[in-house]
Amino acid sequence: MREKLVESGYAAGWAVLKLLPEPVVGVLGDRIADVTWRRRGRGVLQLEKNLARVRPEASPAELGELSRAGMRSYLRYWMESFRLPVWNDRKIADRMRVDGIEHLVAAMESGRGAIIALPHMGNWDLAGAWVVRHLGFNFTTVAERLKPESLFDRFVAYREGLGMEVLALTGSDISVIGTLARRLRQGKLICLVGDRDLSAAGLPVEFFGETTRMPAGPAALAQRTGAALMPVTLWYEGPVLRGRINPPIEVPTGLDRSAVNVAMTQRMADIWAAGIAEHPQDWHMLQRFWVADLPSTPVAQAAADEKSADSTSDARQGEPR
Template identity: 80%
Template sequence: MREKLVDGAYAAGWATLKLLPEPVVRVLGDALADFTWRRQGKRVRQLEANLGRVRPQASYAELRELSRAGMRSYLRYWMESFRLPVWNDRKIADSMRVEGTEHLIEAMAANRGAVLALPHMGNWDLAGAWVVRHLGFGFTTVAERLKPEALFDRFVAYREGLGMEVLALTGSDISVIATLARRLREGKLVCLVGDRDLSESGTPVEFFGETTRMPAGPAALAQRTGAALLPVSLWYEGGVQAARIHPPIEVPQGGDRNAAKALMTQQLADIWAGEIARHPQDWHMLQKFWLADLPPRAQQAPPAAAGEEVAS
């Protein structure tokens, strides 16, 4: 029953919110964010704990205000996503400001393929729609398999409708890592959200002075295929979303491949940490993230299985 209710709520969002005037949707999103924030439920408390790592000098009152802004940013993502299927090219263009596109265009022109790797910042679906419609690059991405299955199918259909090829992270006969590698060798684009380790077998990194794990998939794919590994950051600036495509992270030459992969993943983490420090309210991390917050079993990571190291 709970799964049916969740699926029904998302279906209602996609069906209803795209019909409402945009100012109404904005007000509704802020009101829902503030209501959730005031209740201080489990996810809001976890967001505040995570933001406390980003802003360790912040007072309790400052963290509360930052988490309020964070919840508004998070609900803005959902409100935009529910309306995104009916946005035309002009609306998408007017909603984005992007720096560093030359790094992506250069990699694609060289037919080497590219991996865009980003954290849970801003609205990655809007950024993906912009890449498809305004740069003309379709891409392949990976999605966490959700429950109920009907909800997962809705998300796949939604993202495919925006021009993305979506692979399920688990529960499929298709090898995710092999398919992504094949796309890159064909000179195509892969986009991965890569700051959250769902497999409990990611690569340890230092992030805001503490240890966590991040998927090594973006680095491994660049190693395996020669594709450009391009970090991306997203944040909101008033009525638009800003994005930065950073210069490529190079694959170290020689030495141990695992050590090189770990170094590249740490470099991704360092770039994302710098951007999150500047725009903490737009980092939508409402789950336990650092190893110190995880139960002891989850702190001891087994070796990654093929296909599990990709991304969240």
């Protein structure tokens, strides 16, 4: 029953919100965010706990206001995403401002392929649509399967409609890593959301002074294929989504493959941390993120992850392990 209600909610969002005037949708998103914030549910409390690592000097009142702004930013993402399928090329271009475009263009023109790696910031879907329609680079990404399957199919169709090739992380006969590597060797672009992987395969990194785990995929693919790995951060600035494409991360020399993956992933984490510190309200991390917040045993962790699974968050995942 819960799965059916979730799917119905998403279906209604895509069907109804695109018909409403944009100012009305903005006000509606803020009101939903404020109601959710005042209820102090698990996601809001975890967001606040995560933001406390980003802004350790903040008072409880300041953290509360920051988490409220974070929930408004998070709902803005969803309101925009529900309306994105009806936005034309001009509107998408008008809503994006990106620094560092030259790094991506140079990598693509060189034929080496490129990996864009992002944290859960801003509006990943809008940025992706802008890359396709404004820069002309179609790309491949990865999506975790959602329940029910029909909801996953909706998200795949939505993102394919924006010009993305979407690979299912699990449940298919194809090798995700193999397919991504093949795309890169063809000189193509892949985009991955990669700031959270709490599985045993995640690489340990220091993030705001504490240990977390991030996916090995982006660094491993760059090392394996020679593609340029470029961390990106996104944030809102008034009506516009801002982005920063950072220069490619250099592949360290004199280290074995495993150490190179760790070093490159740590460098990626450092760049993301700098961007999140500048715009913490636009980091949409409503789940456990640091190792210190995880249950102490694998069984307890698996149970907690199942209990706290949130379809709206899972829908944004895209990280090959």
